Amino acid sequence: MQNPNGPLNRVAAPAIARAYRIETDRLLIRCYEPADASKLLESIRASVGHLLPWMPWAKREPEDLDAKIEKVRLFRGQFDLGLDYIFAIFDRSGENWLGSTGLHTRIGGNAREIGYWIDARHLKKGYATEAVRALVRIGFAVERLDRIEIHCDPENDKSRRIPERLGFIHEATLKNRFIDADDRRRDKMIWTLFREEYEKTAIAGMSLRAFDIIGRSIAL
Numbered sequence: 001m002q003n004p005n006g007p008l009n010r011v012a013a014p015a016i017a018r019a020y021r022i023e024t025d026r027l028l029i030r031c032y033e034p035a036d037a038s039k040l041l042e043s044i045r046a047s048v049g050h051l052l053p054w055m056p057w058a059k060r061e062p063e064d065l066d067a068k069i070e071k072v073r074l075f076r077g078q079f080d081l082g083l084d085y086i087f088a089i090f091d092r093s094g095e096n097w098l099g100s101t102g103l104h105t106r107i108g109g110n111a112r113e114i115g116y117w118i119d120a121r122h123l124k125k126g127y128a129t130e131a132v133r134a135l136v137r138i139g140f141a142v143e144r145l146d147r148i149e150i151h152c153d154p155e156n157d158k159s160r161r162i163p164e165r166l167g168f169i170h171e172a173t174l175k176n177r178f179i180d181a182d183d184r185r186r187d188k189m190i191w192t193l194f195r196e197e198y199e200k201t202a203i204a205g206m207s208l209r210a211f212d213i214i215g216r217s218i219a220l
Contacts (some may be wrong), residue, residue, distance in 0.1 A: 016080075022211075026092060047076055054156050101116040102116075116128050116162075137203050140219075153186055154173060
């Protein structure tokens with residue numbers, strides 16, 4: 001589980017993202033909409049204890065609905081402007097909120113960092129892994145990235161297993177790189193997948209559907 005809601009570098013992405021909506025076997029992954037604010041609020045309130053050890057932003061919770069409305073407006077505005085790409089995760093019906101993820105622009109040109117967290121009421125069902133697989137496929141096949149990274153705390157075993165099982169390479173562990181909710185300095189693992197390695201993985205053949213801002217299907 002890694003933070004999709006953290007601080008962002010104020011630099012424009014190399015290109016505006018094409019994929020606004022992604023459908024996998026079990027999930028609907030799409031950019032945020034205004035009506036998502038109340039679901040985001042409910043989910044974080046139910047999950048704050050689960051998130052606090054790993055997500056520094058969780059120490060500001062619980063926020064009220066107005067704060068969540070502003071956050072959702074920020075997420076959507078950044079998405080449309082090509083500044084950052086944060087998605088909500090639902091089941092395929094689009095009714096049941098499962099969590100949040102993102103293709104973040106904070107690691108430089110033609111590369112993204114995938115962040116993710118899952119609602120505490122929906123853990124141990126493989127949703128985070130399925131969402132990450134989908135964003136990896138979209139990142140390389142649709143957005144034509146060269147590199148994707150996942151950053152996580154070395155002590156977060158569940159989060160670390162996702163890049164491990166998906167073929168990412170552990171490039172480095174950076175010491176004392178971020179401050180957690182208890183104001184302690186923590187290490188950060190960096191996992192990387194390059195386009196060349198992606199094309200050899202099972203993710204390259206993953207079945208999913210992607211759609212642009214007006215709902216047109218994107219060829220994969």
